[in-house]
Amino acid sequence: MGKLLGSAEARTVHPGASDKAWATYCSARLLALGAPLDDLEQAAMARAEVSLQRCFGFDSAAAAYHARRCLLFRREHLIHESFVLDMPVSQVLQIIDSVVVVGLEQLLHVNKSRGLLLVSLHYSLYSSLLWLWLARAAARGLIGRFTVFMRSGYMAYGAVSEHRWEQAERSGLLSRESFALVDRTESGPSAAARELVSRLRRGDVVLLFPDASFLPQNDKAIKLSIGRQTVSLPRGAAWLVQAVQCPVLPVYLRPHEVDGHAVVFGAAHDTRAGLDPGSVVQGALQHLVHDTVMADPGPWQGWVRDWLPQ
Amino acid sequence: MQYIIDQAASEPDFRQRLAENPLGVARSVGYGDGIEGVKDLLDLRDAQSNELCERLHLRLSRLYSGKWI
Numbered sequence: 310m311g312k313l314l315g316s317a318e319a320r321t322v323h324p325g326a327s328d329k330a331w332a333t334y335c336s337a338r339l340l341a342l343g344a345p346l347d348d349l350e351q352a353a354m355a356r357a358e359v360s361l362q363r364c365f366g367f368d369s370a371a372a373a374y375h376a377r378r379c380l381l382f383r384r385e386h387l388i389h390e391s392f393v394l395d396m397p398v399s400q401v402l403q404i405i406d407s408v409v410v411v412g413l414e415q416l417l418h419v420n421k422s423r424g425l426l427l428v429s430l431h432y433s434l435y436s437s438l439l440w441l442w443l444a445r446a447a448a449r450g451l452i453g454r455f456t457v458f459m460r461s462g463y464m465a466y467g468a469v470s471e472h473r474w475e476q477a478e479r480s481g482l483l484s485r486e487s488f489a490l491v492d493r494t495e496s497g498p499s500a501a502a503r504e505l506v507s508r509l510r511r512g513d514v515v516l517l518f519p520d521a522s523f524l525p526q527n528d529k530a531i532k533l534s535i536g537r538q539t540v541s542l543p544r545g546a547a548w549l550v551q552a553v554q555c556p557v558l559p560v561y562l563r564p565h566e567v568d569g570h571a572v573v574f575g576a577a578h579d580t581r582a583g584l585d586p587g588s589v590v591q592g593a594l595q596h597l598v599h600d601t602v603m604a605d606p607g608p609w610q611g612w613v614r615d616w617l618p619q
Numbered sequence: 620m621q622y623i624i625d626q627a628a629s630e631p632d633f634r635q636r637l638a639e640n641p642l643g644v645a646r647s648v649g650y651g652d653g654i655e656g657v658k659d660l661l662d663l664r665d666a667q668s669n670e671l672c673e674r675l676h677l678r679l680s681r682l683y684s685g686k687w688i
Contacts, residue, residue, distance in 0.1 A: 328652075329653070329656060330656075331653075332650075332652035332653030332656060333653035333656030333657055333659075333660060334653065335620070335650045335653055336645055336650050336651065336652065336653030336654050336656065336657050337653065337656075337657045337660065337661075337675070338620050338650075339620070339623060339641070339644070339645050339648070339650040340641050340642075340645065340654075340657060340671060340672050340675050341672075341675055341676070341679060342623060342624065342627055342637065343637050343638060343641035343644075343669065343672035343675075343676075344638065344669075344672045344673050344675070344676035345638050347676070347680065349680075374628050374629055375628075377627070377628040378624055378625065378628040381624045381627055381628060382624060384676075384679065385620065385624070387679040387682055388675075388679060390682055391678065391679060391682060394682075395660065395661075396660060564620070564621045567620070567622070568620050607624075607628075
């Protein structure tokens with residue numbers, strides 16, 4: 310368990326972020342934690358407690374602790390989504406540039422001509438900071454063209470105004486020449502899948518989150534062990550690897566030091582090692598689960614869903 | 620911030636203080652310098668203490684329409 314910060318001196322200094330912008334950022338994050346849990350959050354916390362107990366064998370107190378952390382981390386996620394939509398772009402850029410990178414060599418060593426599938430989990434601030442960091446990396450030439458696959462309807466990225474996109478491009482946060490969203494809701498699943506294959510075949514980097522939905526147990530699903538339980542995921546990522554024969558790299562965002570975040574890249578998983586596409590994706594995802602959910606379960610959004618058999 | 624989350628998850632007294640006087644807690648733990656910036660950012664310049672939290676929470680709740688991923 311952590312301890313309460315005793316003084317402002319304990320806070321991390323983030324080069325590149327102005328004091329005022331960083332102070333606003335941190336104050337907003339703290340205030341987002343302040344309101345008591347609402348009815349939806351209380352119900353979600355109850356679901357999370359059950360899942361945590363079944364997966365880890367926690368007693369009720371430990372399960373309640375981690376379940377509440379899960380809901381508070383979700384507040385963190387939401388306030389960051391709000392920043393992406395509302396905060397001055399120059400300040401969003403400062404936040405992105407404060408992100409620490411771990412395992413960058415894993416990303417840079419991948420053969421850039423083959424396409425690269427990045428897989429992540431709905432863990433920590435999985436959407437905004439992670440894909441914006443990657444979009445900025447593409448704009449700066451660190452990686453090739455970058456595409457993120459998502460389902461709109463949850464967050465209104467499709468409703469981001471043209472003016473805001475232009476601001477983001479002018480600030481250097483991203484370039485739409487090197488970054489694109491592929492929206493399953495807008496395109497439909499088949500067209501979106503074809504688009505992703507096309508982009509991977511031309512050598513792009515594609516990010517997707519295979520744990521966006523869970524399936525009933527079946528033999529064809531990707532199986533992940535979460536402690537004592539198994540969760541089944543759609544095979545979309547494996548289908549992409551089958552179609553393109555590209556490597557798969559696990560990546561996630563996690564809290565770092567006092568107020569910051571780190572993007573962490575794991576080792577590449579590849580069919581060239583003699584594995585079938587399903588095993589490649591399963592290996593990358595199980596690596597993610599080991600390094601994230603098993604190490605610190607609170608920030609995983611999977612707990613709030615109703616997914617375990619009764 | 621994760622220390623604050625851990626404390627809010629584990630200590631009911633801290634959680635209650637955070638709910639009742641969020642601005643006071645923010646100042647006591649070193650996160651008070653940006654409160655005016657938050658009010659400007661959210662266009663809530665007249666909001667007081669826990670009202671600011673409640674309105675911020677309402678604003679965030681509207682982001683996800685009840686969906687949980």
